Amino acid sequence: xxxxxxxxxxxxxxxxxxxxxxxxxxxxxxxxxxxxxxxxxxxxxxxxxxxxxxxxxxxxxxxxxxxxxxxxxxxxxxxxxxxxxxxxxxxxxxxxxxxxxxxxxxxxxxxxxxxxxxxxxxxxxxxxxxxxxxxxxxxxxxxxxxxxxxxxxxxxxxxxxxxxxxxxxxxxxxxxxxxxxxxxxxxxxxxxxxxxxxxxxxxxxxxxxxxxxxxxxxxxxxxxxxxxxxxxxxxxxxxxxxxxxxxxxxxxxxxxxxxxxxxxxxxxxxxxxxxxxxxxxxxxxxxxxxxxxxxxxxxxxxxxxxxxxxxxxxxxxxxxxxxxxxxxxxxxxxxxxxxxxxxxxxxxxxxxxxxxxxxxxxxxxxxxxxxxxxxxxxxxxxxxx
Numbered sequence: 001x002x003x004x005x006x007x008x009x010x011x012x013x014x015x016x017x018x019x020x021x022x023x024x025x026x027x028x029x030x031x032x033x034x035x036x037x038x039x040x041x042x043x044x045x046x047x048x049x050x051x052x053x054x055x056x057x058x059x060x061x062x063x064x065x066x067x068x069x070x071x072x073x074x075x076x077x078x079x080x081x082x083x084x085x086x087x088x089x090x091x092x093x094x095x096x097x098x099x100x101x102x103x104x105x106x107x108x109x110x111x112x113x114x115x116x117x118x119x120x121x122x123x124x125x126x127x128x129x130x131x132x133x134x135x136x137x138x139x140x141x142x143x144x145x146x147x148x149x150x151x152x153x154x155x156x157x158x159x160x161x162x163x164x165x166x167x168x169x170x171x172x173x174x175x176x177x178x179x180x181x182x183x184x185x186x187x188x189x190x191x192x193x194x195x196x197x198x199x200x201x202x203x204x205x206x207x208x209x210x211x212x213x214x215x216x217x218x219x220x221x222x223x224x225x226x227x228x229x230x231x232x233x234x235x236x237x238x239x240x241x242x243x244x245x246x247x248x249x250x251x252x253x254x255x256x257x258x259x260x261x262x263x264x265x266x267x268x269x270x271x272x273x274x275x276x277x278x279x280x281x282x283x284x285x286x287x288x289x290x291x292x293x294x295x296x297x298x299x300x301x302x303x304x305x306x307x308x309x310x311x312x313x314x315x316x317x318x319x320x321x322x323x324x325x326x327x328x329x330x331x332x333x334x335x336x337x338x339x340x341x342x343x344x345x346x347x348x349x350x351x352x353x354x355x356x357x358x359x360x361x362x363x364x365x366x367x368x369x370x371x372x373x374x375x376x377x378x379x380x381x382x383x384x385x
Contacts, residue, residue, distance in 0.1 A: 204230070
């Protein structure tokens with residue numbers, strides 16, 4: 001029987017690491033050291049208290065929690081609009097906001113509304129794997145721009161100008177996964193304005209906004225009316241399992257995206273939207289979480305340097321370090337397997353983020369509890385002593 005081309009999409013390797021780590025934890029002898037989870041961007045902080053209270057009230061109200069509008073509840077879209085104005089000083093009509101099934105659900109909608117099969121979409125490597133895997137499954141052509149530490153693993157206008165043919169789209173992420181690197185507001189503005197002028201549809205992934213550590217942050221909304229901006233409640237708002245995100249759409253894509261969302265997802269989860277709307281008002285708790293990440297970031301980066309992993313782009317945002325394995329004589333898959341099997345640390349090999357150069361890098365997340373970060377660094381140093 002025929003099997004579709006989309007079935008050939010590569011695995012999201014970090015999910016395979018999760019599976020292996022879960023299996024090892026199930027087999028762990030009681031009293032032996034726990035598996036330390038550094039492989040995934042899973043905040044250890046949980047749903048904010050105000051959001052938990054809002055969910056409890058909604059569940060006790062007796063209201064039928066049925067379908068919402070395809071692009072989400074009006075009250076949540078209005079509240080997101082107010083959030084954007086507060087953070088970036090940009091007034092966005094709530095009609096341009098689409099609530100999505102996490103940021104992951106936003107990308108197929110963005111790709112299908114903005115591009116045709118065969119269109120090319122440029123992006124920097126290393127990259128978040130589903131950018132490429134979803135695009136490939138939908139018949140788009142990813143154009144990978146190999147980037148290094150000299151540009152903070154971020155793309156530049158010069159890279160786009162050097163391409164033999166103009167791409168139909170460009171994806172940027174600032175802060176980025178896996179590196180934690182950020183575009184300066186000036187560099188983001190240059191890319192956004194270049195894309196707008198050249199007819200290149202910019203998709204700006206801003207899901208780690210709020211998780212920055214001293215470097216100024218900007219949104220593509222400040223520089224372009226044609227960009228698609230994607231965000232999520234998963235990271236700063238600590239709502240990974242609730243699967244709710246949002247998109248800010250240019251005027252010419254609103255109705256197309258709404259039709260796609262209606263057919264693909266019907267509507268986002270009612271109760272997740274209730275939680276998300278309340279989470280937007282939990283600033284004090286969320287900022288306290290960010291301060292904890294900042295402490296964990298220092299512990300992680302200092303510990304990696306002490307263990308001999310001194311080369312990584314400064315993790316100015318998000319909660320990851322993408323470290324260079326050069327000089328350690330191991331492939332990243334081999335190294336991460338050894339970390340898990342022998343030392344109980346789950347980390348992600350760089351192959352997930354860069355097929356060509358990923359064997360030289362591994363990613364560790366520092367969004368777990370601070371004692372776990374400290375223990376992981378201690379085990380890593382003992383391993384390499």
